[in-house]
Amino acid sequence: MESSSARRGNRARPSGHRRRLLYCALASVAVLGASAAGTVCVKAQAHSGPGTVSSAAPTPSASATGEVSVEPVTQSEAEAESPAAVPVVNRDALLAKAMASVSVPSAARVSVAVLDVDSGRSAVFGSGSFDTASIVKVDILAALLLRAQDAGRHLTAQEKAYATAMIENSDNDSATALWNRVGGAAGLDAANERFGLTGTEGGDGLLWGLTRTTAADQLTLLRQVFGTGSADSRLSETSRAYLQGLMGRIAAGQQWGVSAVADGSAWALKNGWLPRTATGLWDVNSIGRVTSGGHDYLVAVLSDGNATQARGIALVEAAAEAAMTAFGDDA
Incomplete structure (x- = not known):
C-alpha cells in the first residue's frame, strides 16, 4: 500500500510519460483574453506510444473551461501553409x-x-x-x-x-x-x-x-x-x-x-x-x-x-x- 508521502512525491514529480503529454503555459491572457482561468493547459492529443509525442506542429483550440486542446498538423498541411520558394532564374x-x-x-x-x-x-x-x-x-x-x-x-x-x-x-x-x-x-x-x-x-x-x-x-x-x-x-x-x-x-x-x-x-x-x-x-x-x-x-x-x-x-x-x-x- 502506497504511503501518503509517496503519493505526494508522485504528484510533485509527474512521470516522463505524463510530462510529455501535458504542457502548461502561463499565457492565458493571450489565448483566452482576460479570463481568470490563470493557467492554460495544453494536451498533446497525438502520440504513438508511451512517452512519444507527435512532432507535427499543433493547432490549439480553446474550450469554455480554458483548456486548449491541440490537434496534430500533418506534414502536407504544414507544407501547404508554407510553400517552398521557387527560385527565379535570370x-x-x-x-x-x-x-x-x-x-x-x-x-x-x-x-x-x-x-x-x-x-x-x-x-x-x-x-x-x-x-x-x-x-x-x-x-x-x-x-x-x-x-x-x-x-x-x-x-x-x-x-x-x-x-x-x-x-x-x-x-x-x-x-x-x-x-x-x-x-x-x-x-x-x-x-x-x-x-x-x-x-x-x-x-x-x-x-x-x-x-x-x-x-x-x-x-x-x-x-x-x-x-x-x-x-x-x-x-x-x-x-x-x-x-x-x-x-x-x-x-x-x-x-x-x-x-x-x-x-x-x-x-x-x-x-x-x-x-x-x-x-x-x-x-x-x-x-x-x-x-x-x-x-x-x-x-x-x-x-x-x-x-x-x-x-x-x-x-x-x-x-x-x-x-x-x-x-x-x-x-
Whole structure:
C-alpha cells in the first residue's frame, strides 16, 4: 500500500510519460483574453506510444473551461501553409555571363537570342541593330507564303524554283526576284508587322541584304517559321513545313553557324555573310533550329565588324556554343 508521502512525491514529480503529454503555459491572457482561468493547459492529443509525442506542429483550440486542446498538423498541411520558394532564374544574366567567355575583336559586335523549345525559356544578349545579309531570305519567303495564303493560292512553279535556290544555295538573283514579288521593303515591313517583328526595317530599293534587324526579332521570326511557343503563327502548317524543309537542305559549303552546336544533322538554318565596301569588314549571321543535348532550340546570332568571313563564322559559332551553356540542365 502506497504511503501518503509517496503519493505526494508522485504528484510533485509527474512521470516522463505524463510530462510529455501535458504542457502548461502561463499565457492565458493571450489565448483566452482576460479570463481568470490563470493557467492554460495544453494536451498533446497525438502520440504513438508511451512517452512519444507527435512532432507535427499543433493547432490549439480553446474550450469554455480554458483548456486548449491541440490537434496534430500533418506534414502536407504544414507544407501547404508554407510553400517552398521557387527560385527565379535570370536567363539573360546567365547568357551574358556565358558570352563573357567569347573573345570579340574590338571592331566587332555580336548579339544572340535563344529559345529552349522544350521549356519555353528564352534569353537575349545584345540589343543593337544589324544588317541581315542573306538571313533576310527566310523573311522574304515567309512574306511570300503569307501573301499566297491571303490570296488562297499555292506558290507557282517559278516561285518554288526561286525559293529553293534562294534558301538552299543562297542565290541572290532568286532573292531579288522574290523581293520584288512581295513588294520590296514596304511588303516585307507589312508582313513583319503581322509576324510581330518590331525592330526590323527593309533595305532601300533592291538592297534587301541591308535590311536592319535585331537578334530578338529574328527569334520572333523563327517562332513564326517553326510554330514554336506561339499558337497564332501567321503561317499555316503547310507553309511552315515547306520553309523548314528548305532550311534543312542547305548546301554543303554553307552548313556552318548555329549548326555547330547541333547533335549531328539535327538542324535547319540560314546563314548570311556580306563584306561592307565602306569598311572592308564583314557581316556574318546565322539563324535556325537545332537539337543540342537532347533539347530543341531556336537560335539567332548576328555579328558585324569582322575582319574576314572566316573570323565572323568563328565568332558566330563560339557565341552559339556559349549560349548553350546558359540553357544546360544544371544552369
